[in-house]
Amino acid sequence: MDARLENHRDNRLLAALAPKTFDLMRPNLRSISLKQSHELYEPGDDIDQIYFPQSGLLSLLIVTKDGRFFETSTVGRDGAVGLQAGLGPRCSLTRANVQIAGQFSVIRADRFATIVQDNPALRDVISRYIELLWAEAQQIAACNAGHDASERLCRWLLQCADRIGSDTVALTQDFLAQMLGVRRTTVTLLAKSLQDEGVIKYRRGRIQILDRERLKRCACECYQVMQTGRLYPQAA
Amino acid sequence: MAMFYFDVHDGDRVLKDDDGTDLADIDAARAHAVVVVQELMFRRDGMLERDWSEWKMSIHDGEGGELLRFNFSDVSPRETS
Numbered sequence: 602m603d604a605r606l607e608n609h610r611d612n613r614l615l616a617a618l619a620p621k622t623f624d625l626m627r628p629n630l631r632s633i634s635l636k637q638s639h640e641l642y643e644p645g646d647d648i649d650q651i652y653f654p655q656s657g658l659l660s661l662l663i664v665t666k667d668g669r670f671f672e673t674s675t676v677g678r679d680g681a682v683g684l685q686a687g688l689g690p691r692c693s694l695t696r697a698n699v700q701i702a703g704q705f706s707v708i709r710a711d712r713f714a715t716i717v718q719d720n721p722a723l724r725d726v727i728s729r730y731i732e733l734l735w736a737e738a739q740q741i742a743a744c745n746a747g748h749d750a751s752e753r754l755c756r757w758l759l760q761c762a763d764r765i766g767s768d769t770v771a772l773t774q775d776f777l778a779q780m781l782g783v784r785r786t787t788v789t790l791l792a793k794s795l796q797d798e799g800v801i802k803y804r805r806g807r808i809q810i811l812d813r814e815r816l817k818r819c820a821c822e823c824y825q826v827m828q829t830g831r832l833y834p835q836a837a
Numbered sequence: 838m839a840m841f842y843f844d845v846h847d848g849d850r851v852l853k854d855d856d857g858t859d860l861a862d863i864d865a866a867r868a869h870a871v872v873v874v875q876e877l878m879f880r881r882d883g884m885l886e887r888d889w890s891e892w893k894m895s896i897h898d899g900e901g902g903e904l905l906r907f908n909f910s911d912v913s914p915r916e917t918s
Binding site: 784790 | 853856869876877
């Protein structure tokens with residue numbers, strides 16, 4: 602098996618595709634590396650490409666008029682951004698950008714839509730993935746409204762780690778504060794507390810999970826809900 | 838503008854704010870501190886099974902001098918800015 606093929610299959614959505622479907626996709630897939638903060642789309646932009654993370658993390662954000670932004674979803678190697686463009690031309694409703702640098706498989710939206718057109722199983726993968734994002738967005742809305750900053754920080758670190766497949770998460774406290782909608786001082790103090798308890802270790806721009814079980818106990822139930830709610834696609 | 842540091846402690850444990858925040862004056866620092874305490878306490882069942890009610894907020898300048906101190910229990914969640 603050649604190395605390029607292996608890389609695309611690091612993305613679990615692509616890995617879950619039936620060989621026949623993947624063979625249709627493969628000539629159109631490119632493997633690219635993207636840096637942190639690279640912007641994929643702004644709200645209203647045409648979705649011109651679909652991004653399947655092999656590593657790294659993408660995020661979907663709502664940007665408010667005063668320039669702040671809030672997490673609606675994060676997408677790692679178990680997902681994709683822009684998948685809805687497989688159903689026909691689509692505009693992005695959110696900002697999508699690279700939160701953690703990594704390697705990504707990309708396909709042009711028009712080519713992807715052509716493949717999807719004749720492939721009901723692939724269409725089903727897309728619609729179930731959209732359902733999943735919808736369910737997650739609802740969960741996150743409830744989480745932001747009802748859970749405290751500490752629980753949400755823990756939930757967020759666990760999800761990040763799962764989605765990039767590493768217990769070391771390269772994120773600044775500034776960024777975490779923005780995502781959680783709290784002051785950076787609050788994140789600093791919470792991270793300090795978790796570090797004192799031996800749950801995490803952090804230095805500038807990098808947080809390492811030392812005790813995953815305790816971190817789970819400190820997180821709100823949303824982590825477990827979103828874990829079990831994963832709708833992995835059947836082979837298409 | 839000046840750097841302010843927001844440490845919290847409960848007599849036993851201290852969580853030190855190593856990073857600090859650049860703010861206009863002590864009034865801005867106090868407002869910031871109140872919001873931080875509200876964010877920490879929001880659900881009031883604390884983190885790591887801990888109750889925050891015994892904690893204090895202590896605002897320092899860059900030289901370590903304490904400028905202001907107040908109890909978490911004096912902050913009302915409704916006081917949100």
